[in-house]
Amino acid sequence: MTTARRDTYTPETLLSVAVQVFIERGYDGTSMEHLSKAAGISKSSIYHHVSGKEELLRRAVSRALDELFGILDEEHARVGTAAERLEYVVRRMVEVLMAELPYVTLLLRVRGNTGTERWALERRREFDHRVAALLKDAAAEGDVRADVEVRLATRLVFGMINSIVEWYRPDGPDGRGGTGRQEVVDAVARLVFGGLRKAS
Amino acid sequence: MTTARRDTYTPETLLSVAVQVFIERGYDGTSMEHLSKAAGISKSSIYHHVSGKEELLRRAVSRALDELFGILDEEHARVGTAAERLEYVVRRMVEVLMAELPYVTLLLRVRGNTGTERWALERRREFDHRVAALLKDAAAEGDVRADVEVRLATRLVFGMINSIVEWYRPDGPDGRGGTGRQEVVDAVARLVFGGLRKAS
Structure with a gap:
């Protein structure tokens, strides 16, 4: 064995x-x-x-970062109104988080003591800025509310999405495999864009 | 000295x-x-x-838990429609989180190896259930969307609120003292209930 x-x-x-x-x-x-x-x-x-544990960390967080940045190159993230592209990116972020759960979890826990950690934090910030820019464009196009400051809104939306790593387990008691994943994606998209309040 | x-x-x-x-x-x-x-x-x-560090942990998380459970006894958490009470509780949760930042941060990091940690996790779950019950009532009264499962919606809303401990600093570069706190409270309430999409 x-x-x-x-x-x-x-x-x-x-x-x-x-x-x-x-x-x-x-x-x-x-x-x-x-x-x-x-x-x-x-x-x-x-x-x-x-070469050592730092190379393992770099490979691990690179995997998560490559998947996340990859989203921004996908067709639906490039074509359409800013609001449509933003919704696509939010949905895909949730999918990537669930598909690459341990890698994204590790990325979110990186704190920045080594060169690799600082690099990962820098890349995360870059990704956040790309999504914040999309949100800003959507607000400028009139499809997203302008009464919440862009940076604050981005942080809160990322907070909701990233918190999924705290409870989502593909095979655990909270496991949502197959269509379950879709349920999480839809729930996030509904809450992020429509909120809890019932459309009247 | x-x-x-x-x-x-x-x-x-x-x-x-x-x-x-x-x-x-x-x-x-x-x-x-x-x-x-x-x-x-x-x-x-x-x-x-x-008596030792466990008593210090117990006192610290008790302070956060007492403040959180205290919200549920406040008048506006007891009187009104379920949706009104829910919005009040969400706003107050954000206020308590910012006012008691280190205590709530510690509470959220508790993982459950000692008796005190398990007790704190149990109390957190109890609080979550109380808020989930409010959300369920609001859905039953027709004021909250019914197309996101209650437990999932509660987790995502708590995820957004709890993520504030990751970046909010009362005196730091991201510090939002005074009216700034109100800005965070309003932003969370707007996003949780109305979402990003502009009301048409």
Whole structure:
């Protein structure tokens, strides 16, 4: 069993294990020893794949960031009114968060002590600004309310979306696989754009 | 100076220091030694006030919980339509979060390893259920949309509100003292009930 795992170990499976350990112990609290034990391979085997834990962190948060920035290049994020594009981006953000749950969770917990963490925070801010710009355009086009300041509205909307990592579990008691995911996406879109109040 | 601080040390100031240390180091990662250093008083002086760090945690999260549950006893949370009471409770939750920022931040980070943590999580769930019940009543009265499941809507609304602890700083670059607090309260109420879309 151990031998089999060793033989089939790929950078991808190592990354997946590392992300779990980073989330459980915190990045600062994780040593190469912890990673070695969790992965069931020796430290030197890990060094065969990566230069150290910071490279694992960089690969993990890159995966989340690439998926998020990828949304902005999709057709529906580029074509249409700003409000339509914004709604598309919000829906896709929720989808990416659920599909890449551990990677996005880790990205949201990054605090900025190492170069990689500061880089990740900078990229997150860049993404936030891109979405805030969309919201600003939608307000200028008259489709989004102008009585909530753009930066504040962006923060609150991101707050709602990002909070999903706190309770969403694909296979847990709160698991919403398949159509369940769609239910979460629709709920967020309805609340973000229409609010709780019933349209009269 | 040290003597003066010792003389004027009260359970209240000790609690305030302890909460900061718990937030920075995590509750598990905090020792009596850390608390003693941060407070500038000896461990035995701390034991003069409290039985240990768990009592400090209990007092801190109790302060946040008492303020939150207190909202539900206020007149406007008891009188009016369910939708009116819900909006009042949402606004007051945001106010309490900003007024008791470190205490609510700590409450939201509690994870449940000790008896006190499990008790705090149970009380949080109880509060969530009380607000969810209000939302359910508002939907039954026809004032709140029924196309988002109550538990899911409650989670998303709490997610938006609780995310404020991530960026709100009373005196920081994002500080919004005085009328600024009101701006945050109004923004949350507008987004939670009316959403981003401009009323046509």
